[in-house]
Amino acid sequence: MKQFAVVAPADLASATRMLAEPNRSALAGGVDLLDMLKQELAAPAELVNLKALGGLDRIESVPGGVLRIGPLVTLNQLAAAPAVRERHPALADSAAQAATPQVRNLATVGGNLAQRPRCWYFRNPDIVCLKKGGTKCYAVAGLNRYHAILGGGPSFIVHPSNLAPALIACDASLALNGPDGERKIAVGDFFTSPKVDPRRENVLKPGEIIAAIEVPAPPTGARSAYLEAREKQSFDWPLAAAVAILALNRAGEVVHARIVMGAVAPIPWRAPSAEKILLGAKLDRALADRAAEAALAGAAPLAHNAYKIPIARAMVRRAILRAGGVADEPA
Amino acid sequence: MAASSSNGFRVIGTRPIRHDGVDKVTGRAKYGADYAFPGMLHGKVLRSPHPHANIKSIKIDKALALPGVKAIVTSADLPALPDKMEAAGEQAINLNHLSMNILARGKALYDGHPIAAVAATSPHIADEALRLIEVEYELLPPVMTVEDAMKPGATILLPSLRNKEDGPDKETNVAAHLQFKRGDVAEGFKQADYVIEREFKTAMVHQGYIEPHNAVGIYNADGHATIYCSTQGSFVVRALSAAVLGIAEGKIKVVPAEIGGGFGGKTTIYLEPLSVLLSQKTGHPVKLTMTRAEVLRATGPTSGSTIRCKMGATKDGKLVAAQCWLAYEAGAFPGSPVGAGAMTIVAPYNIPNILVDAYDVVVNRPKTAAYRAPGASNAAMASETVLDELAEKCGIDPLEMRLMNGSEEGTPQTVGPPFKRIGFKETVEAIKNSPHYKSKLTGANRGRGVASGFWFNVGLQSSATVNIHTDGTVSVVIGSVDIGGTRAAQAMIAAEVLGVDINDVRPTIADTDSIGHTDVTGGSRTCFATGWAVYEAAQDCVRQLKERAAKLWEKKPDEVVFENGMLSPAQPGGELKPMSIKQIASRLARTGGPIVGRATVNARGVGPAFATVCVDVEVDPDTGKTQILRATIAQDAGKAIHPSYVEGQMQGGMAQGLGWGLNEEYFYDDRGILRNTGLLDYRMPTCLDLPAIETAIVEVPTPGHPLGIRGVGEVSIVPPPAALANAIYHAVGVRMTELPMSPPRLLKAILKKRAAGEAQAAAAD
Known part of the structure; x- marks a missing residue:
């Protein structure tokens, strides 16, 4: 590990100014960052300690039913918050299933979204892969x-965030704060495909941090x-994960559908084709099967990971059935 | 607490708080990496990034020029050693191979093979220096599997390696072929109504001790050296380091630190000679500690293996023949535990006709080290699942099948001589009578599996000293390190013999200068052999105490009785009042001076260990994921000294065996590079992954041992993978023949079976 200094910014503006300098990293829970430092995959001269800033570790209900989640809220805090559990159980569950109790007590929501991939080629300090400029x-x-x-x-990592699929399914957005001020983007637009730039996983610009995560009220009757x-x-880490948020009308027809998968693609992977099959149709096991088929229809496995396709399909099918309140049947 | 135990013991069989407990839970206990000395330098090891390569040159000038770098060593700094088996301390070992594993000589033989070591003023500078060392490699094709290594024309790892069968002129990767034979298997299979034959593959796995290897070496100008390190055997470290360095054994002192897990992996040396060599070059103490990646790449693992197992039984369940073929990955140098695999594979059963062939094969993987009942888990995965299949064919309960055929006193062992009194069938009965086995398992995709295992155990040499202090407290000094409650068990044995309170006994683990020779903690021998030495040393104290009381009372020693910590005249009555040890302790000066009891043993008549386990699983047929619902182990402990630590050994070994069965696996890519070099990608079970493991201690005393002890450290790891495979079969109907039975592998088997079922249904239509 290289030597570094930890600096405490006085406010958000000075934090983003500090982070805009070359060779700086933001320190939140430090879970992934410390790994990166120890493996010498990152060697910043200064860590800007966001924990020095007050107020970023709260979950607030704002008018309109929106939940505003601070970036320093820990995964355990998110998983246990009554407002999150009640309105967005899939989001709470995605936090609750990550890592271990000890990690969840440290790891933050912002860090979970901005963490680097787990790929063992990327994590090997001796390998200069595509993601490292190779x-x-x-x-x-x-x-x-x-x-x-x-x-x-051209890169085949899977995005490691547990929370991202659930946030995307919730139509959540992010407030990004940087030296040029604040901008707001949908969580789905936060992640960058390697086809655009294999060296990064998100759109954060130098100096920018995730200042808040905003989750709108769920549609009426939605279950997740x-x-x-x-x-x-x-x-x-999951081999595959799936989130389903569905709202059904009285006839049992799907009127709102969000299907997002995790751990299957370089970015959290929404499945519009599956959503299309569900919308307007009456939910039963056959429909869930068809939607799950559609979600994985474009899958192109590499030499050693075709096994993930049936697993991802099973996760999508089960998530749909569970969200729709339809009993699953053992295969 | 000192609630008295059953069957006549006062201390043995109770569960006092361990003497090292407070230090360990408060962080005060000193592990190897905790040592620091004035002027100490930090060492790092440069490792080969290639699995197989000729080393053309090593240039160290640039690295040496880096400020803060004090010394760099390569194999050129180590003496050349004979390329043959030689005695080192108490064991026979190929010292050339040992030395070449410490620092590569001419050839790099696995990803992570040490090439050079640096000492610098900080670990960061040492790291930096590693990058400045220029090594020119000529790459050779890696040989990663036993199949590839045994092929005619295979790339050769060690040009000087020969085996007896192929003769002195033939280069080979097969270091040894062993064969064990009884009866006539061809005739035996003729008597069989059912014959099952399967081929198994098991993955290379690591012991997974949480504490990485470490060493501090201090070389003195007078030619003596001291090594502080975490090890399972300080005398082994001394003997092997002396041999590799070319220093007389007696000039090295090894101070064993507390040990954060070993499981067999800390019975050899890696960093110890480097620390001394770097200290010799710099005149400073030098400390080296490994990272997790170094631990996984270059220490430990136990062999992956290919095993073919064929067994035959008559309709009524009598085993009549077994034929097994085992090939184990030795790693880069000979010495896999395939011999033990061969001698354990059918040992729990009385089978008249057996033929077992075993091959020790070198491959471009780290040199394997001992791992808890080395070689036996691989072997039991094969034989115990084939036996389950035979039981099913015969329509016999798998536990009954084991009872019908089980080894007992007088059954010949695979190596020939008959077993003495053993407790195998008792472990089967204990599982049969367990609440777990008696419970009914219901629900879809759930299954129950049982399996048994055997391990030899060893005796070997131990020394012990027991001192009676002036206040009547007692110190016990041993040379065995504390793994899993050693201090507590040894102190309990002394307290039992001397009739004193367990809290009045202080156990100490001494360095190699302060106690007589004590062999490595391995083969489940410590409680058995060191315990025997402590028992005898305490008896030596009793003998001396009687002499002193006799002196005070002006009687003969045989006119003094010692019972429950009290000395009294053999003839009751009269003026003389019984004396406690405390009372006589303060008067030792007047009766001839201090009392020191001593004993050494070369323990014979070791009692073999058996265990039987039961596992319930639920399999998710859509993902191939297995969840362990309930697990129980019954094991013969001979006599459980501290039952909590016996149960701990049973549960710990079972947990490791379950991890081996379900998840653990070394992932080498097709270039021979290890890809999962951290514990996030090398999946060991944690307490969150397993249910509380239920235990049943069986006590069939080892004949000849004063306390009847049998080693308990290892056999618990033998049956779990096979029990899991059997449970998975009973849950979803697929017979798994590869370890680990992780979701990708199990799902593939389930989908294959489903496809076959659908094809059959289609054909029937």
Whole structure:
């Protein structure tokens, strides 16, 4: 690890000014950043400690039913907050299933969205891959068991954020604060496809930080579910995750649908084709099957990760059935 | 607490608080990486990024010129050693191979193989210096599997390696072929009504000790050296380091630190000679500690393996023949535990006809080290699942099948001589009678599996000293490090013999200058052998105490009785009042001076260990994920000294075996580079992944041991992978033959079975 200094900004404006300087990193929970420092994948001269700023660790209800979540809210805080549990259970569950209790006590919502990928080629300090300015993605010809099955190329990482699929499904937006002021974007637009720029995972500009996460009130009658498949019971990244938010009318027809997958693509992967199949149709197991098929229809596995396709399909199907209140049946 | 135990013991069988407990939970206990000395330098190791390469040159000038860098060593700084098996301390070992694993000589043989070591004023400078060392490699094709290594014309790892079968002229990757034979398997299979034959593959796995390897070396100008390190055997570190460095054994002192897990992986050396060599070059103490990635890339693992197992039974369930073929990855140098695999694979059963062939094969992976019952879990995965299948064919309950065929006193072992009194069938009965096995398992995709395991255990040498202090308290000094409650168990044995309170006994683990030779903590031998030495040393104290009382009372020693910590005249009555140890302790000066009890043992008559386990699982047929619902282990402990630590060993070994079965796996890519070099990608179970493991201690005393102890440290890891495979079969109907049975692998098997079922249904239409 290289030497670095930790600096405490006085306010948000000075924090973003400090971060706009070259070779600075924002320090929040420090979970992923410390890993990056120890593996010498990042060697900033200064860490700008956002925890020095007050007020970024709260969840507030603002008029209109919007929840405003501070970027320093921890995953455990998010998972346990009554307002989140009641209005957005899928979001609460996505936080609750991440990592371990110890990590969830430290890791922040902002850090979860801005963390770097887990790819073992990217994490290896001896490998200069596409994401580090090199010329190739080593996963393509290498051991790609945990890599992308959708939207891959030229990099085949999967985005590691547990929260992002649920936030996208909730139609949440982010307030980004930088030296040029604040801008607001949909969470879905925050993430950058490697086709645009393989070296980054999001649109944050130098000096910019996530200042708030805003989650609008759910549509009337909407119900949500988050499911993830892991290799272990705990302390593991998902092999595939799925969020479904559905609203059904009295006839049992779907009037609102959001289907988003995690851990399958370099960005959180929304499945509009699945949503289209659901909308206007009466929800039953056959419909859920068709929607799940559609969600994975474009999957293009690499040599070692085709197994993820049926797993992702199962997660989508189950999330739809659970959100729609239809009993699943063992296959 | 000192609630008295059953069957005649006062301390043994109770559960006092361990003597090292407070230090460990308050962070005061000193582990290897905690040592610091004035002027200490920090060392780092440069490792090969290639799995197989000739080393053409190593240029260190630029690195040496970096300010703060004090010394750099390569294999050129180590003496050349004979390329043959030689005695080092108490074991026979190929010292050339050992030395070449410390620092590569001419060839890099695995991803992570040490090339050079640097000492600098800070670990960061040492790290920086590693990048400035220029190594020119000539890449060679990596040989990663036993199949590839055994092929005719395979790329050769060690040009000087020969085996007896192929003769002195043939280059080979097969270091040894062992064969064990009894009866006539061809005839045996003729008697069988059912024969099952399967091929198994198990992945290379790591012991997963949480504390990485470490060493501080201090070389003195007088030619003596001291090593502080975390190890399972300070005398092994001394002997092996001396051999590699070319220093006389007696000139090295090893001070064992507290140990944060070993499981067999800390029975050899990696950093220890480097710390001394760098200290010798710089005149400073030098400390080296590994990162997790270094631990996974270059220490430990146990062999991945390919095993073929064929067993035959008559209709009524009698096993009549077994034929097994085992090939184990040794890593870069010979020495896989395939011999143990071969000798354990069918050992729990009385089978008249057996033929077992075993191959020790070098591959471009780290040199394997011992791991808890080394080699036996791989083997049991094969034989215990084939046995489950046979039981099913015969329509016999799998536990009954084990009872019908189980080894007992007089059954010949795979190596020939018959077992003495063993407790195998008792472990099967204990599972049969457990609340778990008696409970009914219901629900879709759920299944129950059982399996058994055998481990030899060893005895070997131990020394112990027991001192009676002037206040009547007792100190016990041993050379075995504390893994899993060693201090507590040894103190309890002394307290039992001396009749004193457990809190009046203070156990100490001494360095190699302060206690007699004590072999490595391995083979589940410590409680058995060191415990025996402590028992005898305490008896030595009793003998001396009687002499002193006799002196005070002007009697003969045999006219004094010692019972429950009290000395009294053999003939009751008269003026003489019984004396406690405390009372006589203050009068030792007047009767001839201090009392020191001593004993050494080369313990024979070791009691083999058996365990039987039961596991309930639920499988998600859409994802291939297995959840363990309930797990129980029954194990023969001979005599449980501290039952909590016996249960801890049973649960710990079972947890490791379950991880081995479900998730753990070294991922090498096709270039031979290890890809999962951290514990996030090398998936070990944590307490969140497993249910509380239920235990049943079985006590069938080892004949000949004064307390009947049997080692308990290892056998618990043997049955779990097979029990899991059996449970998975009973849950979803697929017979798994590869470890780990992780979601990708299990899902593939489930989908294959489903497709076959659909094809069959279609054909029937």
